[in-house]
Amino acid sequence: MKIKKITLRHMKLDLLSPFVTSFGVEYDKDFILVEAVTEKGITGWAESVAMLDPLYNEETVKTNWHILEDYLIPIILKSDIQHPDEVSEKLFKHIRGNYMAKAAIEGAVWDAYAKETGTSLAKALGGTKEKIEVGVSIGIQESIEATLSVIEARLKEGYKRFKLKIKPGWDVELINKVRHAYPNIPLMADANSAYTLADIDHLAQLDAYNLMMIEQPLAHNDIIDHAELQAQLSTPICLDESIHSFEDARKAIKLGSCKIINIKVGRVGGLTEAKKIHDLCQENEIPLWCGGMLEAGIGRAHNIAITSLPNFVLPGDTAGSALYWKEDIINPEVIAIDGMITVPESPGIGFEPDFHKIEKYTLFMKDYK
Numbered sequence: 001m002k003i004k005k006i007t008l009r010h011m012k013l014d015l016l017s018p019f020v021t022s023f024g025v026e027y028d029k030d031f032i033l034v035e036a037v038t039e040k041g042i043t044g045w046a047e048s049v050a051m052l053d054p055l056y057n058e059e060t061v062k063t064n065w066h067i068l069e070d071y072l073i074p075i076i077l078k079s080d081i082q083h084p085d086e087v088s089e090k091l092f093k094h095i096r097g098n099y100m101a102k103a104a105i106e107g108a109v110w111d112a113y114a115k116e117t118g119t120s121l122a123k124a125l126g127g128t129k130e131k132i133e134v135g136v137s138i139g140i141q142e143s144i145e146a147t148l149s150v151i152e153a154r155l156k157e158g159y160k161r162f163k164l165k166i167k168p169g170w171d172v173e174l175i176n177k178v179r180h181a182y183p184n185i186p187l188m189a190d191a192n193s194a195y196t197l198a199d200i201d202h203l204a205q206l207d208a209y210n211l212m213m214i215e216q217p218l219a220h221n222d223i224i225d226h227a228e229l230q231a232q233l234s235t236p237i238c239l240d241e242s243i244h245s246f247e248d249a250r251k252a253i254k255l256g257s258c259k260i261i262n263i264k265v266g267r268v269g270g271l272t273e274a275k276k277i278h279d280l281c282q283e284n285e286i287p288l289w290c291g292g293m294l295e296a297g298i299g300r301a302h303n304i305a306i307t308s309l310p311n312f313v314l315p316g317d318t319a320g321s322a323l324y325w326k327e328d329i330i331n332p333e334v335i336a337i338d339g340m341i342t343v344p345e346s347p348g349i350g351f352e353p354d355f356h357k358i359e360k361y362t363l364f365m366k367d368y369k
């Protein structure tokens with residue numbers, strides 16, 4: 001398969017409500033949308049999840065554009081790709097890091113490949129599910145009462161899991177009040193690296209609330225201290241930011257740094273690496289779920305596809321588009337019914353780009369041939 005043209009678009013969508021975490025607030029979402037056209041005229045689509053600012057990791061929209069334009073796109077345009085696995089295993093192997101940039105173009109190649117072979121992306125990846133269970137990620141709210149109102153609304157919509165962002169000063173009292181109000185809901189906390197080992201005793205208080213997991217309590221690049229913390233906590237630790245590759249996952253499992261892993265396709269450099277981590281975790285009985293990066297519809301479509309693999313046994317972040325956007329850039333938009341999303345069976349990502357909406361939210365675009 002040869003890619004004859006790649007178009008990058010700098011997109012900007014306004015979030016319906018600000019998303020507050022321990023490291024900052026997002027009011028809107030800037031991201032790069034990748035469109036790759038094959039010699040047969042088939043178009044593959046993917047999104048980069050790199051943010052405008054280097055707060056989640058070191059990548060940004062600008063660094064991604066540079067790496068895509070100056071390194072990754074020239075490689076893809078001169079390659080004859082027999083299978084998308086080659087992109088990360090061969091073509092990009094010599095380029096260090098820049099996982100979100102790599103994932104964005106590798107995802108577009110996977111979508112085009114699935115379409116050319118007449119397969120859904122889910123099936124092309126080895127997916128087995130017809131529907132996936134999804135939960136919601138609830139940012140830091142104005143008050144605990146406001147958090148309870150959001151939970152009540154999402155519960156009514158049937159979402160299967162409730163992730164609350166925590167940070168020092170917004171943790172034990174919040175979880176205590178939510179657990180008191182909702183004794184049995186599947187509840188988890190995401191700290192986005194807001195704590196250190198000095199907080200072990202404080203974090204151990206969360207063991208009293210039957211949380212599904214505590215996500216990424218310690219440093220974004222740590223697996224050693226998480227192993228020490230996991231030995232002291234009964235609540236499973238889930239790693240997000242710390243896992244960039246199969247090797248990171250292998251070492252974290254070996255050290256006992258976590259009992260659950262959140263896979264984000266962009267964070268690990270693409271769908272091929274995500275599949276490898278999936279298979280490693282399946283062999284080691286480490287349950288997975290698919291994390292979100294506030295994606296628009298194209299990115300959500302990729303998340304739905306990877307979540308169809310069998311070891312994604314916990315509800316992920318891929319909630320319906322309507323929780324994030326006034327309007328999405330795909331048709332149909334992603335709709336969760338009673339916390340379930342149907343995995344598309346049509347070729348590729350299974351959602352059509354809405355060119356009118358894409359044009360409306362494009363700040364800048366450039367073609368590469």
Ligand SMILES: O=C(O)CCC(=O)C1=CC=C[C@@H](O)[C@@H]1C(=O)O
Nearest residue numbers: 021056137291292293294295317
């Ligand atoms: O897309 C979603 O709904 C999940 C959003 C979410 O929880 C996150 C998005 C981006 C970075 C982080 O703040 C956080 C995460 O760590 O998962």
Ligand SMILES: [Mg+2]
Nearest residue numbers: 190215216240
């Ligand atoms: Mg997280």
